[in-house]
Amino acid sequence: MAETPWITPAAIAETFPEGLKELPPRAQVNLRGSVTDSAFTDAVKAGTGIALPDTPNKTAAGTDFKALWLSPDEWLLVGEGEAASLVQKLEAALSGQHVAVNDVSANRTIFELSGPHSHPALMKSSEFDFHPRVFAPGDCVQTLIAKSQAIVEQTGETAFHIYVRSSFSRYVGAWLAEALAEYSVAE
Amino acid sequence: MLNIDCPWCGKRHETEFRYGGEAHIARPEDPAKLDDAEWAEFLFMRTNTKGYFAERWLHSHGCRRWFNVIRHTVTHEIVGSYKMGEKPPKLPKSAGGAK
Missing domain, CATH: 3.30.1360.120 (Probable tRNA modification gtpase trme; domain 1)
Known part of the structure; x- marks a missing residue:
């Protein structure tokens, strides 16, 4: 060993x-997008159950993951599930939108x-x-x-x-x- | 040490921030049209204000946003902070926290 x-x-x-x-180690995914864009927030809500917090320094729980507010357009999604499948799910739900989804678990x-x-x-x-x-x-x-x-x-x-x-x-x-x-x- | 009011995160300790120099310096519309002296003026020359001063700060260990602060360069009194693109707060009438 x-x-x-x-x-x-x-x-x-x-x-x-x-x-x-x-x-x-937990799955951590960095998510960026505009909180004033309802297409973005609705897609995140549908995919993860999380209503992204727009109040600074608040968290919000979803079905498997929770979101931590990092900046006005950035959140850290944390959970015990798999990061890769969450990234895939979000990328599919948000395709075509001006967003960033990155696996930052490590x-x-x-x-x-x-x-x-x-x-x-x-x-x-x-x-x-x-x-x-x-x-x-x-x-x-x-x-x-x-x-x-x-x-x-x-x-x-x-x-x-x-x-x-x-x-x-x-x-x-x-x-x-x-x-x-x-x-x-x-x- | 300063307590700086981040427009998003609220009052935080100075150690969370990085200083960004004088605020409200607009980049020239067409840099190629400037001669060296004008470019140097834009790039390097800053006012050396004694009194209230608009300056940029970055909340580097927090939300990583740039914003503006009005600070008195002698007394460190902070009048207020405001987001990029917002109007600065009104300055106090006095010359500023005379001490």
């Missing part, structure tokens, strides 16, 4: 404290940060305000986590998915493990 490449978080996964884990590694200490660990890793008064389940944000560009999605009251570039993933994983460490000291 090949050795685990040093750059992947798997190499340090056993040092991760409770509340932090790397999720198995682009980002996803960490799940959960539990009672997820908020403070995240807050000390970023300059973005993750306080529940401004950031709630169903919200997503693109910001810096430990100086690395990341998408953070809140999936539950105290659960977050953190999408980081794969090449930064070991660093961010190690950072988050360190950030959580102080809370796992036995009381």
Whole structure:
């Protein structure tokens, strides 16, 4: 068996404290198109069940995939299904339209940060305000986590998915493990 | 550090942004008709404003959109931000956050 490449978080996964884990790879598809064009939004809705969010930094769920708002004309579709079949389905539904559909599954590694200490660990890793008064389940944000560009999605009251570039993933994983460490000291 | 108001994402920390220099510099309609001095004027010459200044910013770690900000170059006071193609916000009457 090949050795685990040093750059992947798997190499340090056993040092991760409770509340932090790397999720198995998920299908991620980048979708671009005009949200004011109903032919585009209707076709996406028919194909995936997702009503694309046009409010910045919101997510929307569909049948198999969910959409994360990335910019006024760009979304990240994430799910446990197959990226290739989603791309095919969208390309067929959107043929002839001025859109872009790209499989970017390998682009980002996803960490799940959960539990009672997820908020403070995240807050000390970023300059973005993750306080529940401004950031709630169903919200997503693109910001810096430990100086690395990341998408953070809140999936539950105290659960977050953190999408980081794969090449930064070991660093961010190690950072988050360190950030959580102080809370796992036995009381 | 500045808190910059992205027209899409709202107030964010300066570290998420890239600076883009002076705003509202229109590219000449027909660059081939300019002589070297005029082209250099368009390309390099910028005002060195002391006071309120319209400048471009890119939300590079967020939504990756360019937009304009009116900032006071001495006090860093930010009057407002607006999307490309929109009218700038009204400037305060004072010379700007005299300190």
